[in-house]
Amino acid sequence: MKVVKTIDVIVVGAGSAGIGVAVVLKRMGINFQILEKEEIGASFKKWPEETQFISPSFTGNFFKMPDLNAITPETSPAFNLLTEHPTGEEYQEYLETVSEFYKLDINTGVTVETVHKKKGTFIVMTNKGEYHSQFLIWAAGEYQYPDRRAFKGSELCMHYSDISSFEEIKTDERIVIGAYESGCDAAINLCREGTSVTLLDRSNSFELVNSDSSYSLSPFTRDRLIEEDLNFEYKPESGVKEVRFDKGKYVAETVSNKQFISSHKPINCTGFTSSLSLIESLFETHEGYPILNNFDESTKTKNLFLVGPQVKHGNALFCFIYKYRQRFSIVANRIAVRNKIDNSIIKRVVQDYKDANFYLKDLACCDGECVC
Secondary structure, eight states: OOOEEEEEEEEEOOSHHHHHHHHHHHHTTOOEEEEESSSTTHHHHTSOTTOBOSSOOOOOGGGTOOOTTOSSTTOOHHHHHOOSSOBHHHHHHHHHHHHHHTTOOEEESOOEEEEEEETTEEEEEETTEEEEEEEEEEOOOSTTSBOOOSSBTGGGSEEGGGOSOGGGGOOSEEEEEOOSHHHHHHHHHHHHTTOEEEEEOSSOTTTOOOSSTTSSOOHHHHHHHTOTTOOEEEESSOOEEEEEEETTEEEEEETTSOEEEESSOOEEOSOBOOGGGGSGGGSOEETTEEOBOTTSBBSSSTTEEEOSTTOEETTEEOOSHHHHGGGHHHHHHHHHHHTTOOHHHHHHHHHHHHHTTOOOOOGGGGSSOOOO
16 A cells, blocks of 8 residues: 655755755744655765865854855854864754754655656655655756766776765775865875876866855865875876776877876776656756756756755856855745735745845845956
8 A cells, every 4th residue: 555645845855955955944934844765964974984074163153154065054053063174074063063963854765766656746656655746846956877978988987975884985096086175175185095096187177266255166175185295196287088098007088189097996086977767757967067046946846946956047056055054044035925925924034044144035145256
C-alpha cells in the first residue's frame, strides 16, 4: 500500500539553502516539510576534511552586517563555531544547531525519485512513499552531483568529491585537472602533504580578476597559493580533452595536444552538475540554467521555486551562501501571499530580513564592477 502524505510546501534538501528558506516559512506560519535523502548538511560532511569555506565568517550581526556564511539573520557560524573559515564538518554542525533551534520538520532518509504535477498538485514519489503538495521548493544543491563527463576518459580520474582526506591520497606526484576553487584547494592541500602537483587550467584563472566572486578566485585561495614551499607547476590554457591509461601510466592530453603523464589517477576538479536533472522538464532553461521569474519561480511550472547555487538572473549567479540567502524571504513571501497567510505576519518577517540585509530584490546592483 502506498503511503500518501499531504503538506502545503515540500522543501527538497536539508542543506544551507533548504534549512535557510524553511526558517522563513516557519516564521511565517507556513505548513512545510523538508525531504532529505541522507542527513542534515550531508554535502558539507562529504567535503575533504581539510577543505574550508573560502568565504570568511565574522560576527557582525549586531551592526546589521551578518556573517557571510549565516543562513538566518540572527545566527553566526563564526560565533557558533569560533572559527573564520569553517570546515565542512563544522558547518554541518551549525546547520544541525539551526534546525534544532527552529524545530524544523525534516524527514531524513527520503530519496526523491520522480516529481510531476497534476491538477495543481505536486506529486513527489520517494522511497518512503508519495508526498503531495501545493508548493515545491527545490533546494537539493550540487556537491552530490559531480560532473564526471567533462572530458573523454574522465572515468579514469578521481573526482574532487570522492576525496575524504588529502592525507589519504598523498603520493610523490599528481595531476589536478581544473584550476578554479576546488582545483586550487586540491593542489594546495596535496602540496602540504608533500605531493608535487601539475595543475592544468583550461583558461588562466590566476590572472582573471572580477569583483564578482562567482567568476574569479577568492582572496582566501589567492593567499594560500603564495604560501612558501607549495610545490606545484601551473599550466594555464591547458584544457584537457582526454585522459587515457597507457602502459601503466595516466596520460592527460590537452586541446593543444600537449601531454602530461602521471603514475597516479588524475584528480578531476572540473566541477559539478546539479540535482535539477530530476525535474528538468518542469523548467525552461537558458545556457544550462533554469529560467526563473522575479520570485525565483519556474516560468514553466507555477508554484515550483528554486533556492540555492543554481539560481541565476542575467549575469547575477547566486552560487555562494551570502548570495542565495538574499532570496529566501522573497520565495517565502510569494508562497505566503498565495497561501493567504496574515499580511501583518508576512510584512514583519520580510522587514526583519530587509533590516538585516538578507533581502535582495533589485538585481540592477549585480551588473557592474566595483569602483576599486
